[in-house]
Amino acid sequence: NAGVTQTPKFQVLKTGQSMTLQCAQDMNHNSMYWYRQDPGMGLRLIYYSASEGTTDKGEVPNGYNVSRLNKREFSLRLESAAPSQTSVYFCASSEAYRGELFFGEGSRLTVL
Amino acid sequence: SQELEQSPQSLIVQEGKNLTINCTSSKTLYGLYWYKQKYGEGLIFLMMLQKGGEEKSHEKITAKLDEKKQQSSLHITASQPSHAGIYLCGADNSNYQLIWGAGTKLIIKP
Numbered sequence: 001n002a003g004v005t006q007t008p009k010f011q012v013l014k015t016g017q018s019m020t021l022q023c024a025q026d027m028n029h030n031s032m033y034w035y036r037q038d039p040g041m042g043l044r045l046i047y048y049s050a051s052e053g054t055t056d057k058g059e060v061p062n063g064y065n066v067s068r069l070n071k072r073e074f075s076l077r078l079e080s081a082a083p084s085q086t087s088v089y090f091c092a093s094s095e096a097y098r099g100e101l102f103f104g105e106g107s108r109l110t111v112l
Numbered sequence: 113s114q115e116l117e118q119s120p121q122s123l124i125v126q127e128g129k130n131l132t133i134n135c136t137s138s139k140t141l142y143g144l145y146w147y148k149q150k151y152g153e154g155l156i157f158l159m160m161l162q163k164g165g166e167e168k169s170h171e172k173i174t175a176k177l178d179e180k181k182q183q184s185s186l187h188i189t190a191s192q193p194s195h196a197g198i199y200l201c202g203a204d205n206s207n208y209q210l211i212w213g214a215g216t217k218l219i220i221k222p
Contacts, residue, residue: 004154042200042212043117058209090154100145101210103154 002026006091006104013081013111016087021076021107022090031094032074033058033101034066036087049074081111115205118213125191126221133186133216135201141181143204149215150197158186196220
């Protein structure tokens, strides 16, 4: 029962480097999301994809790009990493837009 | 913009005792979700409440949404070590996106 799988689980970057966080779900869900979680701030939505072929900005999209590659996969790219992007990133999916979310285990990113 | 405030921020409870976590919204809640997170893991869905006065239970956890739909409480009866973790509430906002509280860290003392 894989559910939502994120890679990598840990990553250390230097300021200015780029990287892509990968997310895949095997539940045939239509909607997928990328969140970041920072201490004392809860979860904040970066981008979401309500259905295959669409992506929209969330609360904190600056410095990020996303690609909904197909129904299963939703990637998050940092083009030029900054220390402010040090965070734990969560990918989630849901059968329909809003409703119960299924989360991956998170990707811990540190930008030096 | 709508905000969710959770209280307390952290809680240490003796095993076997009851506890309550609150989630208060600055605006009317149209859908309120409770999730649990263990350290280093993702979030697990607990319950969703939509109607004022609604109450749902799962094992020893009960969640309520008050009549005015601006506050929800999560009550754990006879706490166990397995209840330890971070509890987060989430709510639908007017932009059809989920907003989240900052979380309540629960520690169970044996």
